[in-house]
Amino acid sequence: MKIVADGFEFFFEGAKDVFIFDEKDPKKSTFHGAPMKGVDIVAVFPDQYIFIEIKDYTAEADQYDEAKAADTAELMAVCDKRKWLKNYLKYKFRDTYLYRHAEDKVDKEIHYLCLLTFDNALCSTMAKSLRKELPVGRNRRWVRELAKSCHVLNVVQWNKNFPKWQVAVV
Amino acid sequence: MIEQIKFERFTAFEDLTIPFSKGINIFIGENGTGKTHILKAIYSACDVSKTQKSLAEKVARVFLPSEEQIGRLVKRKKASTTGSFEVVRSTDAKQRSLSIKLSLSNHTKDALKAKVLGTLKLWQDLPIEAAYIPVKDMMANAPGFRSLYNLRNIHFEEVYADILDRAFLGSLKGQPDQARKNLLTILQRSMDGKVIFKNEEFFLKNKQGELEFTLLAEGIRKLGLLWVLIQNGTLLNGSVLLWDEPETNLNPKLIRTVVEILIALQRIGVQIFLSTHNYSILKEFDLQTGDTDEIFYVSLFRDESGDVKFSRTNNYLDLAPNSIDETYGSFIDREITKSLGNLGK
Numbered sequence: 092m093k094i095v096a097d098g099f100e101f102f103f104e105g106a107k108d109v110f111i112f113d114e115k116d117p118k119k120s121t122f123h124g125a126p127m128k129g130v131d132i133v134a135v136f137p138d139q140y141i142f143i144e145i146k147d148y149t150a151e152a153d154q155y156d157e158a159k160a161a162d163t164a165e166l167m168a169v170c171d172k173r174k175w176l177k178n179y180l181k182y183k184f185r186d187t188y189l190y191r192h193a194e195d196k197v198d199k200e201i202h203y204l205c206l207l208t209f210d211n212a213l214c215s216t217m218a219k220s221l222r223k224e225l226p227v228g229r230n231r232r233w234v235r236e237l238a239k240s241c242h243v244l245n246v247v248q249w250n251k252n253f254p255k256w257q258v259a260v261v
Numbered sequence: 262m263i264e265q266i267k268f269e270r271f272t273a274f275e276d277l278t279i280p281f282s283k284g285i286n287i288f289i290g291e292n293g294t295g296k297t298h299i300l301k302a303i304y305s306a307c308d309v310s311k312t313q314k315s316l317a318e319k320v321a322r323v324f325l326p327s328e329e330q331i332g333r334l335v336k337r338k339k340a341s342t343t344g345s346f347e348v349v350r351s352t353d354a355k356q357r358s359l360s361i362k363l364s365l366s367n368h369t370k371d372a373l374k375a376k377v378l379g380t381l382k383l384w385q386d387l388p389i390e391a392a393y394i395p396v397k398d399m400m401a402n403a404p405g406f407r408s409l410y411n412l413r414n415i416h417f418e419e420v421y422a423d424i425l426d427r428a429f430l431g432s433l434k435g436q437p438d439q440a441r442k443n444l445l446t447i448l449q450r451s452m453d454g455k456v457i458f459k460n461e462e463f464f465l466k467n468k469q470g471e472l473e474f475t476l477l478a479e480g481i482r483k484l485g486l487l488w489v490l491i492q493n494g495t496l497l498n499g500s501v502l503l504w505d506e507p508e509t510n511l512n513p514k515l516i517r518t519v520v521e522i523l524i525a526l527q528r529i530g531v532q533i534f535l536s537t538h539n540y541s542i543l544k545e546f547d548l549q550t551g552d553t554d555e556i557f558y559v560s561l562f563r564d565e566s567g568d569v570k571f572s573r574t575n576n577y578l579d580l581a582p583n584s585i586d587e588t589y590g591s592f593i594d595r596e597i598t599k600s601l602g603n604l605g606k
Binding site (some may be wrong): 210218251 | 593
């Protein structure tokens with residue numbers, strides 16, 4: 092199944108359904124319509140839901156690296172920006188989960204994939220923070236997980252890992 | 262400035278010509294792709310311009326093949342073969358390119374029998390100052406090492422003795438200019454003191470007194486060496502600095518300072534060649550360089566037939582293949598396989 096979102100075109104082989112989750116068009120059956128954040132795409136597979144969030148930071152990647160900061164004020168600004176991005180990705184997932192819970196559609200394991208235009212090292216750093224805060228895995232009192240896994244990757248790494256879910260810049 | 266190097270059947274290289282930036286040249290690549298050999302070849306060529314010695318003998322002592330049989334540096338083949346490397350440089354004085362070339366056969370045992378070709382007279386009439394910082398620190402082992410190296414046949418590549426020679430050079434006459442003063446101040450702040458030497462032994466001198474280099478962390482010793490080379494005028498406009506894996510024993514926080522200094526040296530006219538396996542080094546250069554800085558990231562890799570090739574870019578994000586970032590990529594791959602199994606594959 093093919094879908095275009097945020098300047099990227101995805102093909103999901105084997106998906107039962109794929110749709111723009113934060114759909115703005117009220118005429119469409121997948122219209123979001125709630126005052127909540129939402130991930131860009133949800134792909135439905137027989138045993139999994141895949142939540143996908145896309146952020147193209149080609150020109151802004153450095154703003155999320157603390158090594159760029161020249162002084163304490165800049166370091167704080169970089170930390171703030173990275174924290175902002177991490178929170179942005181975190182709350183998008185959580186609101187989507189809540190929305191899907193209300194739809195009674197959290198019956199399968201959920202994997203969260205964030206497609207960012209960072210290099211692999213920065214993707215790894217972001218994934219580590221995000222997993223901790225979503226959180227991935229099961230809390231002591233929970234009987235189910237919010238997210239089974241969370242990964243942050245760029246286009247090259249995405250296509251390498253998911254040959255059946257190819258993505259291309261439109 | 263060093264303009265390019267050309268290898269033919271020399272050590273790891275079958276046929277490779279690499280043009281250089283007049284500023285910073287950073288080599289990355291997996292082990293065995295010849296990063297250090299490029300630095301050593303350039304260094305040997307620069308050094309003989311000043312010492313007036315034979316390039317063949319210098320190469321034999323810098324590369325240190327078994328029993329100094331220089332023919333062992335020819336790329337290994339079953340049949341008899343010849344190999345060479347040629348370094349080309351430009352000079353402001355002559356408005357032309359100069360070259361020096363070492364050519365030898367795999368049967369050449371004695372360095373004196375290897376051929377040295379090129380614009381040899383001009384090469385040595387117009388000397389070029391160069392410093393090669395090897396991976397292992399020598400500052401703490403300085404006392405007695407140079408005399409031992411000169412008197413006895415000890416199995417050390419000559420770069421280890423040479424860097425101590427550079428470090429022991431006396432100070433330049435007069436005050437350092439403002440650019441050098443600024444660099445020295447940055448280093449003094451990072452290592453909390455200045456470097457002095459007494460009887461061939463280096464000390465870090467600060468308010469607390471004098472601390473011998475053997476008691477200093479290796480990372481601080483590296484900053485100390487850089488301080489000495491700037492302070493004594495080894496690294497000036499027109500000099501060449503070659504540094505093999507600057508990240509070794511350096512805390513990631515100090516890497517930022519080292520890169521800041523290297524970029525500033527490039528801005529005052531020092532041509533720099535580095536090899537690295539370290540992401541922080543690459544990322545620091547990516548983040549700290551501006552539009553006016555001259556930088557090439559050079560990736561060395563083996564093609565399908567096993568020959569060493571290179572790609573280069575002045576934009577870190579365009580560097581491919583990037584063996585360092587690919588390592589982080591492999592972590593991502595393994596995490597995905599671990600949690601998603603064959604999904605999407």
